[in-house]
Amino acid sequence: MNVVLPDKSKIELVDGSTVADLAKKISEGLYKRAIAAKVNGNIVDLSYKLNENDEVTILTDKDAESLDILRHSTAHLMAHAVQQLFPDVKVTIGPVIQDGFFYDFDTNKPFTEDDLVKIEERMTELSKKDIKIERSEIDSNEAIKKFSDMGENYKVEIIQDIGESKISLYSQGDFTDLCRGPHVPSTGHIKYFKLLSVAGAYWRGDEKNKMLQRIYGTAWFKKSDLDEYINRLEEAKKRDHRKLGKELELYGTFDEIGSGLICWMPKGAKVRSTIEDFWRKEHYKNGYELLYTPHIGKATLWNTSGHLDFYSENMYSPMDIEGQNYFIKPMNCPFHIMIYKSKNRSYRDLPLRWAELGTVYRYERSGVLHGLLRVRGFTQDDAHIICAQDQIESEINEVLNFSLQIWKTFGFSSIKGYIATRPAKSVGDDSLWMAATNSLMNSIKQSGIEYELDEGGGAFYGPKIDLKVKDAIGREWQMTTIQFDFNLPERFDMTYVDKDGKEKRPYMVHRALLGSLERFFGVLIEHYAGAFPFWLAPVQIKIMNISDEQAEYCISLGKKLKENGFRVELDLRNEKIGYKIREAQMYKIPHMLVIGSQEKDNNLVTVRLRNGENKNNLDFSDYFSVINEINTNRSINLWR
């Protein structure tokens, strides 16, 4: 028989040959590195029996698909080890996830950290034995009986759910698991892995079901890849905004105040006010008007908006004010709409772009709270664009460009879009959805942003674009959202009078560029690892004298800089310069002015940059022009 290789060449094999036979025939080296194969587009094991004219691509550890196979096999290896060590434990499922895998076990005794070590050791032993991993197919009734006898009722449930007459099993030594496969040919291929954590997880992700014990792990083909991954985790840990937020005194939360409620400390507040100033300026420049609205509103308002029907789970209990129920706001939109409705609107008024740094409160379950990234009270950089149909596309264009420009300024250049279209359960005419979705598509195409389509992923009230930004270590964060709303204009009966004198319904778009200031700040901290660019740094310049003699000169320098709006601190303590530098360095202050007698006597400054570089004996005026430049340009560099 003949099979076809990727280069279209044919190779002859004896009937009944497997992929492994083919690999061996091509070269011994290929056979050794072979993990699996793609036959007519399907990924199969090396033991797969080939047929006449099959198109075969042998997958080695170089192929992307192989990594998933390896990780899946590692999950099995882990289950194998767990079953040997804890015979009472029932196995459930063990899929591959990004960068690794997990396996869920049903056990009465949760795994401890020590157990993880033991399991890992056993896995290594099993790997060293290089046990063959063999596939077999059996009748599903037979399989059900087999797993029932073993007491593996989860497997029985899975087989019944699959509903096929035949199912495949994978065996390695004394361990057999139900699995679609494919797998690496033997446990010896699994060398570089690490078990990372253990946590509870519900069977089938349903909190009504029993909670299982999930062990997470990672696996790689090369030791260097594993090491690099572990490094990446450590790097992420170093950048953790919760750690840096505390070290750099940026923000705090307090048991006494409540969880998920953020206090911005002086240093964090300086960054925030810089962000806000920039934000306001840019919004005015881009044709927005700013609004301020209250934090609470009557129940009737939230009834009209529909929030009490469909969002009440996220809203806090009402407070009674003179017999009326008031709710603290989870969103700003109803307030903006009331302002819209405060007078008759003409087509001449449109588009309206109304923005507000609006602080909202939403109930989040205690278990989901996370630093600045998931909180109960936060300030959205919210805006509502109210426009006519013929304006929607240009409005979306502008929002996208505006957003890109803002992200660029903050030092994020890699951005990806996700367009979510109409879900099954939704409100609004098809024509509205069509027009809006088209405008989103056209705009994102024009913007040049790489994007994906999320069919049916829109909110019930309209389609949306979400933007994810990539940070300095390649993690993606969902920040910007641009959403059409066909619900609220209807509910509040928003109208404008068009050219023809008829009342029409405007389009309404919600958008948040940064998302929320809290979340954005968290991401910003992680992106810069706390070392903010000059224009954002809470303390931009620290002036330090060598000895008392230069104190006055330092004070006069500080005064000049402060008068010009720079954020400056002085360190005139009787300490060695090394001590002062170390402290400023730990606070990641961009510029340190080191002032000794040389500088003082000649009206100069010596600048030590955060990166350790020195700019010696500059005229103050030269230094001043440099910092003015990098500050007004919002440069991400420490020097021009």
Added chain:
RNA sequence: GCUGGCGUAGCUCAAUCGGUAGAGCAGCUGACUUGUAAUCAGCAGGUUGGGGGUUCAAUUCCUCUCGCCAGCUCCA
């Protein structure tokens, strides 16, 4: 909310078998007047997250509660 882990000085951490809490940094005071990531000495700092229980005795064991961490679930 659920499962598991954790909670000791402002911060980072220690305390044997249950025997009544200790260090570094930070803070304060003093000396040193200093040239690129920690000068020296002294002082002070704690209801061991909170409540209840077991015990002659609890940071330690039990229990409730609050908070944090990992994940699940949730994010119309």
